[in-house]
Amino acid sequence: EAQVTQNPRYLITVTGKKLTVTCSQNMNHEYMSWYRQDPGLGLRQIYYSMNVEVTDKGDVPEGYKVSRKEKRNFPLILESPSPNQTSLYFCASKDRVTGLVDEQYFGPGTRLTVT
């Protein structure tokens, strides 16, 4: 089954404790992206990747890092989480970087709480 998986689905942590949210897709997609969803703000892009070893900032990259060492994986790293990073996070992927309008497939989301 074609899918984007994220782990963990739920995470409660404390300020300053480094964490990684993993994202993996089995569709051989070149493009991957991370979003955060906050009430009343919709989805905002954090980082995206056009291919292996190619990443770029989205609209709200501060406090986050990403890496793309393999095509299928795109982990999101919070080196020193703060309470304002409490949010619902989504990973997404799509095929054909040159195809602007290819459908993005979303993971199920990771709900992060930073206390």
Added chain:
Amino acid sequence: AQSVTQLDSQVPVFEEAPVELRCNYSSSVSVYLFWYVQYPNQGLQLLLKYLSGSTLVKGINGFEAEFNKSQTSFHLRKPSVHISDTAEYFCAVIPDYGGSQGNLIFGKGTKLSVKP
């Protein structure tokens, strides 16, 4: 820069009634338009998209949307809603210009609540 405005944050409606969820966009370049749906505790899935051609596009689950270039709108409609349509709906655009990376720009979402 591009922006997407969803005019209603919440829309309550009774089952079997028609519904319209409004979306306007602002852009100095052409855009491609999308509606995504997020059911409770799930990720987003594509409902429909407008790329070119006929301005009326049909999507899954009986939804349709009409692109109006002069009003820069892309409103979503369904003639008769079901309880199962209760979800949050997001309008989004991808700008079409030479350097575009194909990133989606989302509106803030509209929560549709269908009551029996």
